[in-house]
Amino acid sequence: MRSLSILMDVEAGVIEALKNVSRRPIQPVPAQDLIADLGFDSLQVLELVADLEDRFDITIPVTATPAIRTVAEVIAAVSALVEARAGA
Amino acid sequence: MLTLRTLPQALRDAAGRGHGCLFIGAASPGQHADVHRTYADLHAAALGISGALRHMGLRRGDVVALALDDAEAFLTVLYGASMAGVLPASLHPPGATRDLESYCGLTAGVLTASGARALVTSGRVVERFDHARHACPKLDSVISYDELANRPASPGPPAAGAEEDGPALDDLAFVQFTSGATSEPKGVALTHRNLCENINAINGPHGLATTDADSAVSWLPLHHDMGLVGMALGPLYAARPAVFLPTHTFVRRPAEWLRAISRHGATVSFAPNFAYDLCVRRIRESDLEGVDLSSWRVAGCGAEPIHAPTLSAFADRFRGVGFRDTSFLPGYGLAEHVVAATFAPRGRPLRTDGALVSCGAPLPGHRLRIADEEGADLPEREVGEIRLSGPSVMKGYFERGAVACPRPDDGWLRTGDLGYLADGELYVCGRVKDLIIANGRKIYPQDLEWGVDELSGIRRGRTVAFGTADANGRDRLVMIVEPTGTVEAEQLAAGVRRRVADLYGLFVDDVVVAPGGTVGRTSSGKVQRALTRARYERGEIG
Numbered sequence: 001m002r003s004l005s006i007l008m009d010v011e012a013g014v015i016e017a018l019k020n021v022s023r024r025p026i027q028p029v030p031a032q033d034l035i036a037d038l039g040f041d042s043l044q045v046l047e048l049v050a051d052l053e054d055r056f057d058i059t060i061p062v063t064a065t066p067a068i069r070t071v072a073e074v075i076a077a078v079s080a081l082v083e084a085r086a087g088a
Numbered sequence: 089m090l091t092l093r094t095l096p097q098a099l100r101d102a103a104g105r106g107h108g109c110l111f112i113g114a115a116s117p118g119q120h121a122d123v124h125r126t127y128a129d130l131h132a133a134a135l136g137i138s139g140a141l142r143h144m145g146l147r148r149g150d151v152v153a154l155a156l157d158d159a160e161a162f163l164t165v166l167y168g169a170s171m172a173g174v175l176p177a178s179l180h181p182p183g184a185t186r187d188l189e190s191y192c193g194l195t196a197g198v199l200t201a202s203g204a205r206a207l208v209t210s211g212r213v214v215e216r217f218d219h220a221r222h223a224c225p226k227l228d229s230v231i232s233y234d235e236l237a238n239r240p241a242s243p244g245p246p247a248a249g250a251e252e253d254g255p256a257l258d259d260l261a262f263v264q265f266t267s268g269a270t271s272e273p274k275g276v277a278l279t280h281r282n283l284c285e286n287i288n289a290i291n292g293p294h295g296l297a298t299t300d301a302d303s304a305v306s307w308l309p310l311h312h313d314m315g316l317v318g319m320a321l322g323p324l325y326a327a328r329p330a331v332f333l334p335t336h337t338f339v340r341r342p343a344e345w346l347r348a349i350s351r352h353g354a355t356v357s358f359a360p361n362f363a364y365d366l367c368v369r370r371i372r373e374s375d376l377e378g379v380d381l382s383s384w385r386v387a388g389c390g391a392e393p394i395h396a397p398t399l400s401a402f403a404d405r406f407r408g409v410g411f412r413d414t415s416f417l418p419g420y421g422l423a424e425h426v427v428a429a430t431f432a433p434r435g436r437p438l439r440t441d442g443a444l445v446s447c448g449a450p451l452p453g454h455r456l457r458i459a460d461e462e463g464a465d466l467p468e469r470e471v472g473e474i475r476l477s478g479p480s481v482m483k484g485y486f487e488r489g490a491v492a493c494p495r496p497d498d499g500w501l502r503t504g505d506l507g508y509l510a511d512g513e514l515y516v517c518g519r520v521k522d523l524i525i526a527n528g529r530k531i532y533p534q535d536l537e538w539g540v541d542e543l544s545g546i547r548r549g550r551t552v553a554f555g556t557a558d559a560n561g562r563d564r565l566v567m568i569v570e571p572t573g574t575v576e577a578e579q580l581a582a583g584v585r586r587r588v589a590d591l592y593g594l595f596v597d598d599v600v601v602a603p604g605g606t607v608g609r610t611s612s613g614k615v616q617r618a619l620t621r622a623r624y625e626r627g628e629i630g
Contacts, residue, residue, distance in 0.1 A: 035589030036582070042184075042593035043362075043527050046339040047370065062336055066184045069589075 006086065010056070010079045017051045018071065030072035038071075048074070056082055090288040094280040095170045095261055096254040098325045099134065102127035105327040109320075111160045112333045112348065123160060127327065130164060137168025139241025144229055146205060148173035151263070151489060153204035154311075155179040155195060155213065159332040161233040162310045163320060165208050166262065171254055177202045177263040177275055177486070178311045182209070184336065187590045188216050194591075196220035198265050199227055201273035203489025208236055226489075257281045263486045264423050266311060272534060274493070275486035276423045285479035286426035287317065287325045289451035295431055296356060296386050296417070298322075303329040305354040307338035307345055313423040314391045318358050342367045343375035346406070350379045358388030361395055362527045364402040371405075382410030386434070390419040392525050393516060394445040399438060413437055420447035420516050424501055426480045429456060430514050439513065446513040454478035457500070458509055466508075473520050474507045475500045522617050524555035524563050526594060531555075533617060536567065539591045540584050545575035550607045553596075554621040564597040568620060568629060570604050577601035600630040 018028045021044050034040045040048070045068075049060050052074070058081040068074055093101065108126035125133070146152060152169045154176055156162040162178075169176040179198050185191045192213065199207060203226055207217075211232040221227060255261070261283045263275035291298040304323045308315030323330040331352050338345045346367065349357055389399065403413045414435050421428040432439065432448035439446040450456040457465055458472040466472040481501045484494035495501060504521035507514050524531040536553035540546060547570040555563030567584055571577070581599035588596050606629060608616040623629050 033586060033589060035593060035595050036585035039595040039597075041526065041595055043339055043366070045593075046184075046336060050340040050370075062184065062334075066186050066188075069186055 006082060007079055010082055011075050013055050014052065014071070014075050014078055017048060017055055018074075021048045021051055028071045030070065030075065032071050033069055034071070034074070035069075052078055058082060058085060090292065092257055092281060092284045092288075093325070094255050094257060094259075095167065095283065095321070098284070098321075099127065099131050099167050099171075102324050102327040103131035104128070107327055107329040109160070109163070109323075109329070110331045110352070111158075112331060113337060125160065127324070130167060133164045133237070134167035134171055136241055137165055137236060138172040138174075140236050140239040141169060141172050141174050141206070143239060143241055144206060144231075146172065146174045149175065150206075151175045151177050151202050151204040153177045153179050153199055153202055153207045155181045155207065155209040156233060157181040157183055157210065157309075157334070158233065159310055159320075159334070161208075161237075165233065165236070170261065173255055173259075175260050175263065177204055177265060178316070179265050180311055181309070182213050186593065188212065189219075190591050192217050192220040193223075196223040198273045199224045201487055202263065202265060202275060205229070206231065208233055255280055257284075260483065260486075260491075264311070264313060264316075266313070266423060266530070273487075277483045277486040277491050278426055279483050282426050282480055282482060283317065283321065284325070285453070286428060286451075287322055289453065289480070290318070290322055290428050290431075291326050292452065294452050295428070296322075297434065298326045298328065298356075300328075302326070302355045303331070303352060304356045305331045305333070305345070305348045305352060306357060307333040307335050308358065309335050312391070313421070313427040314358055314360070314388075317427040318388070318390075323356075338363070339366075341375075343371045343379075346371070346376070346379055346381060346409075349384050350381060350409075353383040355383055356386040356388070357384065358386075358390065360391040360527075361389060361393065361398055364389065365395075365398045368398070368401045368405050376406075376409050379409045381406060382412075384411065384415055386417050387411075387415040388417045388419060389445075390421060390428070390447075394418050394447070396438060396440040396443050396445050399445065418445045418447050420474075420505075420507075420514055422503055422505070424482045424503070425476050426482070429454065429474075429476050429480070432513070441510065441515055444515045444517060446510075447516060448514065449512050450476075450478075450514075451480075454480060456509075456514065458507060459500075459502075468509050468511075471506055471508045471517060474503045474505045474514070474516070476503060477501065522554060524553070524565060526563060526565070531565075531592065531594065536565075536588055536592065536594075536596075537615065540567070540569065540587050543580075543583050543587055545571055545573050545580050545583070547572045547604065549609075549613075550604075550615070552607050552615050552617050552620045554617055554624075556621065556625055565594060566598045566600070566621075566624060567596050568600045568602050568607060568624065570607060571601055598630065600624070602629055 015028050111123045152174050166176045206229045214232045217230045257280050260277050261280040263277045265275040306319035310316045419431040430448045430450050432446050455477045457475050459475050460472050477499045484491040506518040507516040522533050533553040537551045541548050550570040552568045558564050580601050584599045585596050
C-alpha cells in the first residue's frame with residue numbers, strides 16, 4: 001500500500017537534493033526539465049543521482065538515468081525505489 | 089631507442105609479459121563484478137573478434153565503426169579489427185543519452201561519413217537502429233558486442249596466419265570521430281607509426297619515464313584520445329597493468345577514482361581539469377578513509393584548459409592522504425596529434441603565469457611554433473596559433489572511407505588553439521576555432537545550430553551558437569535565434585533549451601530571440617559566428 005507520508009518525504013527530499021546540486025538559485029516544480037529548465041549539465045544529473053542514493057539509501061540503476069528528465073520523473077523513480085526497499 | 093610497432097604487434101608482445109587490465113564493474117548488465125583480463129586473454133579474445141569480422145565478410149581496408157561504452161568490449165573490438173586488417177573507427181557511444189532515436193540519427197550521419205560496412209554497438213542501440221539504417225547505404229551489419237563475440241570465426245586460415253595479414257606501420261591504425269561536428273563529421277586518421285611514435289615519446293624519459301613499477305588507473309572514455317591512447321594504449325605498449333572504471337562511476341562518485349588509485353597502488357592517472365575540480369567539490373572526508381595516494385607519481389592533466397587555482401585546491405585538499413604537488417604533469421595535445429604534444433618536466437612544482445599553467449616543451453622529435461595570422465613565427469610571450477610538426481601529426485581527416493584532407497604539405501598542423509611560449513614552455517590561452525568546451529567535452533557550435541534549425545517558429549540557417557567565458561573561465565553557452573512567426577519569445581527560448589538538452593545534454597545559459605537580420609551570413613552562406621559573438625559580448629545583442 002502506498003504510504004502518503006513516504007511520498008511527501010520523497011518529494012521534499014528530492015527538491016532539497018535538486019537545490020543542493022544546482023549552482024543557481026532554483027525553485028523546482030514537478031513539470032520542470034532538469035537540463036532545459038533547471039540548467040543542470042549532464043555531470044550534475046549524475047551528481048544528483050549520487051545525492052539521492054545517499055539521501056534515501058537506494059541504488060538507482062545506471063540504465064534508469066536516461067529516462068529521468070523532469071523533476072516529476074525523479075520523484076517517481078525515487079518513490080518506486082523507496083517503496084520497493086520498504087516492502088522488501 | 090624504442091622500436092616502432094603496430095597495434096597487433098604491441099598486443100602480442102604484451103601478451104607474453106603476464107600483466108593485463110582490470111575492468112571494474114564492467115560485467116554484463118545486472119552484475120557488477122570486476123573482470124581481470126591478462127593481455128594474453130585480450131589477445132585471444134581479439135583473435136576471435138578478428139575471425140568473426142572476417143566471417144561477416146569484412147576485408148582488409150574495410151571500416152568497422154565502434155560505438156561502445158564498455159571498456160573491455162571497446163578494446164577487444166579495436167584490437168580484433170586491427171588484427172584482421174580492418175580499420176576501426178570510434179564513434180561517440182550512446183552513454184546515458186536521453187534520446188536514443190536522435191542518437192541513432194546523429195550516428196547514422198557519422199557512419200555515412202566513415203564509410204563503415206559494420207557497426208558494433210550496445211544491444212539497445214541495435215534494437216533501435218532500424219529506422220536510421222536507410223541513411224547509411226554502405227552499412228551491411230549492425231551487431232552488438234555480445235553477438236559478435238559469440239559468432240563463429242572465419243573457417244579459413246589458422247590464427248597465426250590471420251596475424252601475418254595484419255597491418256603495416258604506415259597503414260591507418262584507427263579513425264577517431266570526435267573531431268568534427270556531427271553535422272559535418274570528420275574523423276582523425278592515425279597510422280600505426282603516428283600512434284607508436286607518440287606513445288614511445290609519452291612513455292620515454294621526457295614524458296612519463298615509464299618503468300616496470302608503473303600501473304595506471306583510468307575512468308576516461310575510450311572514444312577520447314586521452315582515454316584511449318594515454319591510458320589504454322600507453323600501458324599496453326609498455327606491457328604495464330591498467331585498471332578501468334566506468335566513466336559514470338567517476339562522475340557519480342569521484343572518490344571511487346582516488347580509491348582505485350589507492351587500492352591498486354597506481355602510479356599514473358590522467359584527467360581533464362574539471363575532474364580535479366569535481367574531486368575538490370564533491371569528495372567528503374568520510375570518503376577518504378583508508379585512502380593513500382602516495383603511490384601516484386604522475387597526475388596528468390590535459391584535454392582542456394588547465395586552471396592553476398583548480399590544481400592548487402586539489403593538492404591542498406588531498407595532501408593529507410599522501411598526494412604530492414610535484415605529481416602534477418600538465419600537458420598539451422589533441423587527437424590530430426595522437427594525444428600528447430608537450431609535457432611539463434616531471435616532478436617539478438607547477439609553473440604558472442597568472443591562472444595559466446605551463447604545459448612544458450614539445451616531446452623529443454616533435455616541434456612546436458607559435459604563428460601569427462599570416463603563418464609567420466612569433467617571438468616569445470606573443471600570443472598566436474599553436475602549430476605542430478613531427479611524426480605524431482595525423483595522416484589527415486577521414487571522410488567517406490578515405491583520407492580526404494591530408495595534412496598540409498609543409499607538415500605543420502594548425503591546431504586552432506592559441507598560446508604563447510615563455511622560456512621555451514607553452515602556455516595555452518584560448519582558441520581560434522569556435523569550439524565550446526563543457527566538462528572536457530568539445531562541442532561544435534554547428535551541431536547546436538543544426539539541432540534547433542528544424543524547430544518551428546525559428547528561421548532556418550539563422551541560428552548562431554557560441555561559448556563566452558564567464559569570470560571563472562568557464563564557457564557560458566549562448567544561442568541567438570531569429571523568429572519566423574508570432575510565437576512568443578519565451579516559448580521559443582524554452583523550445584531551444586529543451587531541444588539542446590535532449591540532443592546534447594547541455595543547458596543553454598542564454599537564448600536570445602533577436603529581430604530578423606541580426607545574424608549575418610558570409611558570402612559562402614555560413615553564419616557569421618565570430619562577428620555575432622563579438623556583438624553579443626559588446627552588449628549589442630540581447
